Each structure stands twice: as C-alpha cells, then as structure tokens.
Amino acid sequence: MTIRIDVINTALGRLGAAAIQSESQPRAAKLIRAYDSITNALLSGYPWSFAKRTQQLARLSAAPTAFWAYVFQKPSDMLGSPRAMFADPNNKIPFTAWEAGETGYMSDAEELWAQYTRITPPALWPAHWLEMATVAIMSDYALSVREDKPLQRELRSTVWGNPSAPGEGGLLYECKLIDASSQPAKAFVSSVTPLIAARR
Numbered sequence: 080m081t082i083r084i085d086v087i088n089t090a091l092g093r094l095g096a097a098a099i100q101s102e103s104q105p106r107a108a109k110l111i112r113a114y115d116s117i118t119n120a121l122l123s124g125y126p127w128s129f130a131k132r133t134q135q136l137a138r139l140s141a142a143p144t145a146f147w148a149y150v151f152q153k154p155s156d157m158l159g160s161p162r163a164m165f166a167d168p169n170n171k172i173p174f175t176a177w178e179a180g181e182t183g184y185m186s187d188a189e190e191l192w193a194q195y196t197r198i199t200p201p202a203l204w205p206a207h208w209l210e211m212a213t214v215a216i217m218s219d220y221a222l223s224v225r226e227d228k229p230l231q232r233e234l235r236s237t238v239w240g241n242p243s244a245p246g247e248g249g250l251l252y253e254c255k256l257i258d259a260s261s262q263p264a265k266a267f268v269s270s271v272t273p274l275i276a277a278r279r
Contacts, residue, residue, distance in 0.1 A: 081204075081209065082202065083102070083200070084101070086114065086209070087107075087114055090213050090217045091110075094217055094220055094225055096224050096225065109223065113223065117212070118215075119158055119198065122196055128258055128262055129199065129204065129205060129208070129258075130158075130197055131196065132197045133165075134193060135190065135191070136151035136153075136154070136183075136192065139151065143180065143182075143185040147186060147187060148187045149185065149189065150183045150184070151184045151186065152183045154197070157195045157196070157198075158195070158196045160195075161194060161195045163193075164184070164186075164191055164193055166188040167190075174191070177191065205258075207254055211238060211254050214234055214237055215234075237249055238251055240252060
C-alpha cells in the first residue's frame with residue numbers, strides 16, 4: 080500500500096536526492112509541507128471521481144447565527160467547499176437553502192448530506208494520477224532540494240502543460256480525460272413538469 084513517505088521518496092529518488100527514513104526527521108518537515116500543498120491543490124482543482132465522498136453532516140448543538148435553525152459540522156477531510164448539498168439522500172437534486180459559516184454549514188433542514196472532495200491518501204490514487212502527482216512534487220523539490228530552476232520549469236511543463244494555459248495540457252490534462260471517460264453519462268433531467276406540459 081502506497082503511503083505519503085513512499086511518494087516523497089520516489090520523487091526524491093528520481094531527482095537523485097537522498098530518501099528520508101521517517102516523517103519525524105527534521106529534513107522531512109519541509110518536504111511534507113510541499114507534498115501536502117501540491118496534492119491538496121491538485122485534488123481540489125478538479126472533481127476527481129476517486130476523491131468524491133458523500134457524507135451525512137453531524138448537527139452541532141451550538142446555536143447558529145440569525146435566520147437559520149441548525150448548524151452542521153464541516154467534515155475534517157473536506158477540501159474546499161462542498162460540491163453539492165442534499166437534505167434527502169434519496170433526492171439527487173442539490174439542496175440550496177444553506178449557508179457556510181465560521182463554525183460549519185447553516186440551514187433550516189434537520190439533516191444535511193454533503194458531497195465533497197476529500198483529502199485522499201495515495202493508496203486510493205489511480206496509477207496515472209499517482210504518476211502525475213509524483214512529477215508535480217518533483218517540480219517543487221527540483222528547486223527546494225536540487226536548486227535547479229530549469230529542471231523545475233521542465234517538470235512543471237510536463238505536469239501542467241504550456242504556462243500560458245496551465246492545466247490544459249500535460250499529465251494533468253491527461254488525468255482529467257481519463258477520469259471523465261471513466262464516468263457514466265449523466266441522465267438528462269427534464270425541467271418540464273406535467274402541469275407545464277399539459278398547458279402546451
């Protein structure tokens with residue numbers, strides 16, 4: 080099972096740098112910060128299917144601000160904002176009567192489910208995504224470890240493509256195409272109700 084230190088050491092090894100033996104080493108702290116920053120940015124920058132989670136939110140006992148009846152706790156593994164909220168797990172139409180607050184998400188609904196991108200461990204990354212993330216981490220270490228600016232530019236181009244259109248080329252773009260092609264086509268939901276149809 081691939082874990083964080085494995086990805087870090089793979090990136091270091093490809094750059095010809097010494098591996099770390101544990102994450103508690105003084106040298107490891109800077110490497111881990113870069114790993115976390117890069118992988119979290121990559122995960123939150125696109126709705127990856129492998130990083131999606133739908134979870135019922137815990138309702139807090141704390142009183143919400145005015146206008147709302149309840150406040151719900153933000154999941155500890157959530158990256159960014161929810162992709163969608165639902166007041167009923169059996170209703171696939173997103174629920175919009177909620178608001179983000181300092182302590183969580185506020186709503187008049189008694190229950191809330193959030194669909195979001197989670198902090199996903201390397202063991203759950205597809206092989207193509209693992210390769211892309213490893214090269215992205217290498218691009219940071221190329222400068223911070225090897226102090227090689229040209230190599231950093233080359234590796235960044237490999238991941239993000241042309242600097243004038245980042246994310247629209249390179250390994251990241253390939254990962255997006257693979258992820259999109261692996262998802263089933265979404266069913267078309269008509270907005271025409273029986274009452275509207277009867278009036279036509």
